[in-house]
Amino acid sequence: MAYIVTCNEEEWHIGVEECHPGLYVVHLGGKEYLVDYHESRDNLLSLIINGRSYEVDLDLSDKGEVYQVDIQGDHFELDVMEEKRKKLASKLSAGLSGRQEITAPMSGNVCKVLVKEGDLVESGQVLMILEAMKMMNELKAPVAGVIGSLKATEGVPVATNELLCVVEPAG
Amino acid sequence: MAYIVTCNEEEWHIGVEECHPGLYVVHLGGKEYLVDYHESRDNLLSLIINGRSYEVDLDLSDKGEVYQVDIQGDHFELDVMEEKRKKLASKLSAGLSGRQEITAPMSGNVCKVLVKEGDLVESGQVLMILEAMKMMNELKAPVAGVIGSLKATEGVPVATNELLCVVEPAG
Amino acid sequence: MPADKLFQKVLIANRGEIAIRIIRACQELQIPTVAVYSEADRASLHVRVADEAYCIGPAPASRSYLRTDTIIEVAKKSGCDAIHPGYGFLSETAEFAELCAAEGITFIGPNPGAIRIMGNKIEARKVAAAQDVPLVPGMLAELRDDEDAQQAAAEIGYPIMVKAVHGFGGKGMRRVERPEDLARLVRAARSESFNCFGRKAVYLERCIERPRHIEIQIFGDGNGHVVHFMERECSIQHRHQKMIEEAPSTIVDDELRGKLGEAAVRIARAVGYDSAGTVEFLVNGTTKEFFFLEMNTRLAVEHPVTEAVTGTDLCKEMIRVAAGLPLAFLQKDIAFRGHAIECHIHAENPDHDFFPIAGRIEGLRTPGGPGVRDDSGMYEGLDVPPYYDPHLAKLVVWAGTRERCISRTRRALSEYFVKGIKTTIPFCERVMQNEHFIEGDYDTTFIDSRFDRENAAREKPHQEVALLAVVIKAFRSDKAKLGKSTPVPGGTTQADSGWKMSGRIKR
């Protein structure tokens, strides 16, 4: 079967067949891999690829076809889709907006708000400071833009994922 | 609600109500218990009973309503049934036969068979020796009786749960 | 098996890994334990491993772990005759120690007088000065006003530190570069100190540039016997929070060790110190000059480093001494063996400026094997609450030499698997690979000056493996759904072509 896997915004076309129970031939990037695959628990895999041994932790996220993969301390998020379904899906998908919502990464207290609505901000510019777990934490603009809506108020506690402000694409 | 719990062939009639989320009143053996109950994973519980803290591992076995419970190194098997269902079930149950099947507790090699069909055996008498995991292991008669069917043969390997012989009630 | 218990029952007025540490010590001494917990900590491991557990209030520490009245009440009702405060929370609150005494409960820690003197940084400096211990140059009285400040600062010399007299944990401190900033930053420090500690008093101290943070573990008993257990180096810090410690320090030789140890013991004796404590120094790595910084009157977070190299059990010794037993050590019995490193496993994202992260520990595997100690409050299924310190665990590694200890720490860190929450494990791994750290050439500015913190965009060599894993997983799942074949979950097929070597290199 053929799959399209997206990793770090890069798309990979991958073919896979089972040649023995537990043994798979995978075509990826013009190369052929023979993979000895073993599951001990649903998410705890052992892969032996041309003699190299890897332990892989793998979770299918609740949201759908995004896999969370951990290998020796590195984390990957991969979106997997069967080729035919992918083609169908891509026709239906809409473009993403450049609008960035800044939400509280954890509950805490807003100590300091350093911008106001309408301010032009650089990417990486500190927008506000959140005190959480006895620490001061800077929240930075992920992209350059204009502060759209500003919800956070100094001294007011916020919950995890609460909207703090919006950075709109400039111009 | 009322339950009947069987543990070590003893029956307990137990009443349980939830008085707050996570807090239960349980009536057992004429006493009332207030139990603070917390689940972190399905099978990993924390119970605080009148201030005493217990960690409890609990599994519902595949076979039905038998719970496997582990508390601080002790293992329990408990059969739980709601009172009404239990009454119904007991009418349908049949008596057990005294016939004992001796099966291989693990895979291994039958080294020695010490009885033949028709032999009278005492409870605890060694019937055969199984070599498994580099060890010689004696298999004993669980009750006194007569050797009915003898399937095991010296020098022949057996798989886990394979029938080795049957001890029929004597007379 | 002691015939007489040291205590009937001990209440642990703390949470997380340090509560577990103390419960383990009590279990080994066969003393029953009582845990207390906030509503946010119902699921915490310390609740599960204690013999008894009582809820003492809502999540905020001020309404639970800092409630002296509730904690004393639980202790009395549950029949405890001693309380161990751990570190943080009530551990350095003299009033709590006094309250315990008034209620006939043993406070497992130093006497209230010693806590009170050392909790006041001006008083602590005076004690050190009276013992002829070099101080960080600066004031021996609290700052009165702006005029006083300008004059004192001019005498001390810039850059200068403004410090809260009653502060700890890096709060109420400001670094001042220029005279024109002084008044403003003194006000800022006063205000932060008031918010955190309820007191405004500050003083000025010279700012020691690029110091090494070296501390001496000391121990006293009720009979005036005081010893030291050598030094720990704690210079790997982030925002005044220690991240990695080691013992011995790479810059402390026998001569300096002797001087630091004697100075620490003199200070401890001067206040009649009668438990475990830590005397902190700033040391100039080149000149070996040292300056008394402050004293912590509690069991140190990093005490396991000292336990590893000296073969002692400081936590257990604290309980014994609190029960009135004499200290089991003479100074001459105490010796180093090998080297130890402690890594703090915090719920923080090291790729995102150590931003603290709450969340659920979905999976956990901890390191094992020789020389590895895991002091942890984690378990699979735990929801880490957002209200407290981000400490999850401490990994303490011992080996015969520093070089071997670093190799072993690296190996142990690679065995960790913590799923569902970001931790400082990758940060610690990167420190263990850092050439400056390996050479022992670092100071308290290490993370800012010698270390590449932001490493989110680093190359991930195993992307290919991740791709292979997910397509096979997806394939098996699709096949199972289609019912075309039955995947074999535990297949034991031999890969015949396993012989072909791949050219790729595994980390």
Add this chain to the structure above:
Amino acid sequence: MPADKLFQKVLIANRGEIAIRIIRACQELQIPTVAVYSEADRASLHVRVADEAYCIGPAPASRSYLRTDTIIEVAKKSGCDAIHPGYGFLSETAEFAELCAAEGITFIGPNPGAIRIMGNKIEARKVAAAQDVPLVPGMLAELRDDEDAQQAAAEIGYPIMVKAVHGFGGKGMRRVERPEDLARLVRAARSESFNCFGRKAVYLERCIERPRHIEIQIFGDGNGHVVHFMERECSIQHRHQKMIEEAPSTIVDDELRGKLGEAAVRIARAVGYDSAGTVEFLVNGTTKEFFFLEMNTRLAVEHPVTEAVTGTDLCKEMIRVAAGLPLAFLQKDIAFRGHAIECHIHAENPDHDFFPIAGRIEGLRTPGGPGVRDDSGMYEGLDVPPYYDPHLAKLVVWAGTRERCISRTRRALSEYFVKGIKTTIPFCERVMQNEHFIEGDYDTTFIDSRFDRENAAREKPHQEVALLAVVIKAFRSDKAKLGKSTPVPGGTTQADSGWKMSGRIKR
């Protein structure tokens, strides 16, 4: 960070916890590792943690882990320049060590000559005798015939042991009480020896009654430098399988330690011993008489006990010495600190005569905290195959004194949680509570003579808690099904009546 690797790559010709132990040592030395596995071991942890892994055949060891040809082939094809055999399997097969040498691969162990001499018990006894080391009284030649047997037995005196010349692991041994049983039991021992080792040769030895099994860890290098690392006591045995070891022994004083150590070093020197090895003695606990028993020419199962009290890494040292480096220790540098106990965690049912159990590890939590070392081949989800040794893990505990070490071992054992498979953990817990063990008053007959093994019917104090847990679980599940209320999985409600103390006592 060694500039030059000791080896390019090491193949570990073993499985389970000892393979993990060796892989960890290699990782700390930054040497890549190659695992080999049988088809039954595809899921084993050693396959997962090694850099490379190759299947070498079906489940039976004779077709996989004992296949010298396949193992050498894997080593060559994967680019290994060294093989570590662990213990058991090929570790004491002189032919394998020779084959490695012929193929230009370093065998990480002693030279083949030493393996061969010590593998023959008669030859080993001759070596000991030549070094004036007391032997278990008995023959110095193999038994010829029945007449020879009767005559030799009469000289030695009953009870007598018949032993296989080429035997190990307790096989090919028979105890003879009376002359009339001798001929029959000699035949039985010969037959068992032939089945197990392919050789029929046996000899006779006096049966030492109620001995203590005490062994000396020795270490030699290629330059003729041999040292000893003091003793281990291994008298807690079941069917000649060691279950619990400790160091130091409660009956060995400095004088006896010196004598045993010197005797062991003399024997090792006599055979040019150049790696880690163990010289076993039987010791009379009262008279302190000792008798050479045999020598094991490999890394001992129980080497971590010695590592704990001497602060060495014997496994790593073995690799260094095999690479041609001189031994890093002089005898005078080696000293004991504190006390260590090792508990074998086997897949056996201690309530059912240690019947071995295969099965799936459904849940696992391992002990942590101070002084606790976990050497394990377990992980959650592992299917333990039925084909090999029942070793799952070793728990090694260190503390300052024996008393504290027993308390700590008890605490650590109580932290273990292994679900889905019966283990020897409850057995070890009972030994740690046994008064004879606590007093140090035990010998190799301990399990049979001083210990209540069958404990399946013991009181289980927590039955009430089990009842409460299951009814609430059932109630929540029924409620959820009925949709009457939504159970709160992570409720944080405070139990207001938590104040009421229960009169029951928790273990």
